Amino acid sequence: MVYDAFVLLSFGGPEKPDDVMPFLRNVVRGRGVPDERLAEVYEHYMHFGGVSPINQQCRDLLAAIGTEFAAHDVDLPTYWGNRNWQPMLADTVARMRDDGVEHALGFATSAYGGYSSCRQYWEDIDAARAHVGPGAPRISKLRQFHDHPGFVNPHVSAVREALEELEPDRRASTRLVFTAHSVPVGMARTAGPDGGRYTAQLEETARLVHAAAAADLGYDLVWQSRSGPPHIPWLEPDINDHLALLAEKGATDVVVSPIGFVSDHLEVIWDLDNEAKETAARLGLGYSRAATPGVHPEFVAMVRQLVQERTDDQNRPALGTLPTWDVCPADCCPPPARRKAP
Numbered sequence: 328m329v330y331d332a333f334v335l336l337s338f339g340g341p342e343k344p345d346d347v348m349p350f351l352r353n354v355v356r357g358r359g360v361p362d363e364r365l366a367e368v369y370e371h372y373m374h375f376g377g378v379s380p381i382n383q384q385c386r387d388l389l390a391a392i393g394t395e396f397a398a399h400d401v402d403l404p405t406y407w408g409n410r411n412w413q414p415m416l417a418d419t420v421a422r423m424r425d426d427g428v429e430h431a432l433g434f435a436t437s438a439y440g441g442y443s444s445c446r447q448y449w450e451d452i453d454a455a456r457a458h459v460g461p462g463a464p465r466i467s468k469l470r471q472f473h474d475h476p477g478f479v480n481p482h483v484s485a486v487r488e489a490l491e492e493l494e495p496d497r498r499a500s501t502r503l504v505f506t507a508h509s510v511p512v513g514m515a516r517t518a519g520p521d522g523g524r525y526t527a528q529l530e531e532t533a534r535l536v537h538a539a540a541a542a543d544l545g546y547d548l549v550w551q552s553r554s555g556p557p558h559i560p561w562l563e564p565d566i567n568d569h570l571a572l573l574a575e576k577g578a579t580d581v582v583v584s585p586i587g588f589v590s591d592h593l594e595v596i597w598d599l600d601n602e603a604k605e606t607a608a609r610l611g612l613g614y615s616r617a618a619t620p621g622v623h624p625e626f627v628a629m630v631r632q633l634v635q636e637r638t639d640d641q642n643r644p645a646l647g648t649l650p651t652w653d654v655c656p657a658d659c660c661p662p663p664a665r666r667k668a669p
């Protein structure tokens with residue numbers, strides 16, 4: 328199989344105040360997110376002048392990937408398209424068609440399985456290609472990478488660095504807290520071909536990072552950034568509730584590692600660096616937040632290696648035991664509306 332382009336697939340974010348509401352409406356279209364929740368999230372974006380860092384992070388990642396490709400003779404032009412904000416994937420796919428691209432490899436900025444993290448990117452590709460119509464290039468999404476050393480190692484280094492910010496003599500009472508985006512319990516149950524894949528992968532990543540970074544500490548995997556209507560159950564505990572429990576049980580400090588994400592976007596800089604940090608301060612807990620991979624050289628190299636897996640038939644590095652595959656089965660990770668009753 329011959330590929331002739333690379334495309335970065337991401338979530339998108341607003342870059343000025345007037346973008347924020349239309350962006351939020353794109354994200355929640357048809358999802359039943361209450362207006363009160365939207366108004367709250369609007370304020371989170373406004374704390375940063377209506378600018379999410381995520382688009383710039385994508386520009387930086389794409390530039391680093393271009394440099395990495397050039398250094399390793401990967402001869403593919405690079406593109407970038409988002410789900411929810413400009414540059415929208417449909418516009419990118421139109422440009423790719425105009426440039427004569429026929430079959431691209433797509434890298435989504437999410438390591439895990441599940442509807443929001445994986446299937447929805449496949450849907451974005453289908454919708455963008457349908458929008459462009461005849462001549463739209465094919466796009467094959469690269470595999471999930473939750474246990475790839477190029478994803479795990481940057482998290483390991485980041486946890487070590489975050490630990491150094493805390494008092495060494497309190498290490499014995501320091502807890503390592505991994506976080507990921509909460510999703511509806513039903514979505515978690517139907518993630519992957521056999522169900523439960525989102526949480527199973529996160530548990531594996533947490534185990535791997537903990538073992539390599541700070542095996543002497545106790546650790547937990549908890550959830551953040553709950554959305555949706557209140558009557559729909561989402562994965563719990565929320566990080567803020569969990570910090571209270573840890574304080575009650577005698578923890579003095581926490582290192583928070585957002586293994587659910589690849590960059591320090593708004594869910595990280597607001598929900599962790601503001602909300603969870605304030606919660607910790609209120610509880611008298613020392614708090615240090617580990618970085619996300621961002622443009623860490625090993626993470627950028629991973630993207631290049633994932634491409635080479637497809638083009639040069641190289642091995643598939645994996646630190647864990649959960650299987651990965653190139654093409655998802657058609658019926659896994661169904662969208663909320665089509666979700667089977669439990």
Ligand SMILES: CC1=C(CCC(=O)O)c2cc3nc(cc4[nH]c(cc5[nH]c(cc1n2)c(C)c5CCC(=O)O)c(CCC(=O)O)c4C)C(CCC(=O)O)=C3C
Nearest residue numbers: 338340354358368379381437443444508554555592593594
């Ligand atoms: C699993 C997952 C990831 C990780 C995988 C991946 O990265 O893809 C993720 C990432 C992100 N989520 C983000 C932002 C938002 N997510 C929302 C809402 C939702 N997220 C969900 C899940 C996830 N979300 C779900 C099930 C909903 C409910 C609505 C629905 O069923 O779709 C809302 C609506 C308002 C609200 O929060 O209520 C916003 C604004 C940003 C951008 C941050 C920035 O701007 O820097 C990023 C990277």
Ligand SMILES: [Fe+2]
Nearest residue numbers: 508552554594
């Ligand atoms: Fe989200």
